[in-house]
Amino acid sequence: MSTSHSGATARVGQSAGPVRVTVNLAPKAAAALDQAVKLTGDTKTDTINRSLQIYAYLEKVIQEGGTLYTRSADSDELERLYFV
Template sequence: MSPLERLTMNLTQRGAEALAKGAELTGDTKTDTVNRALQVYAYLEQLRTEGGTILIRRPGQDELEVINFL
């Protein structure tokens, strides 16, 4: 596999908005944002398949919330 792989994809409006928001928040390019998102997704899926639980704590709250991916 080469160091770069070209990908053509169609995004839903929600996906395109999420990509734009992610790039805006980080200052990364859309390409970098997609690459980072895929790495995070793969990591979270690996944790899930190994029986792990993904928890978040929202700002200003003490309780943890379980995150479920469909």
Template sequence: MPETVEEANDRVGRSRTSPADRVTANLPPRAALALERIVELTGYSKTDSIIRAIQVYAYMEEVWSAGGAVSVTEDPDSEPQQLKIL
């Protein structure tokens, strides 16, 4: 079962009573379709999907800032490919 926002907050030590940051974003069509696809694939809400995406992106930036690389393998027979965000 997917981790909830509350569970993630508990894991990182954020109080449930602390105010959350509210952000409004206008997504271009390509990003909106990607968000819908994430929701379909994971069953998470849009909010939880956006939160997770931000957390993943922050991790990737930390790795890159330290001189590391982030790689993916699309299927068991493919070679790892380094991810880069332009």
């Protein structure tokens, strides 16, 4: 399936260029965005772009039967991540 953008044809899921979207963030999500921007020094746009790429990767791992773990810097113990 393809979509047309200004005469150009692109596959669904792919874009010929930037796509503008409007998002309504819940208060916790807005606070997380602000925190990520402060931690990285990136713009909100760059932070959202990176976040979506990471989210898609994590979902792919889970959908393919993988398991995700994290480890705190001060611990050797792994903790399994669950997404709800």
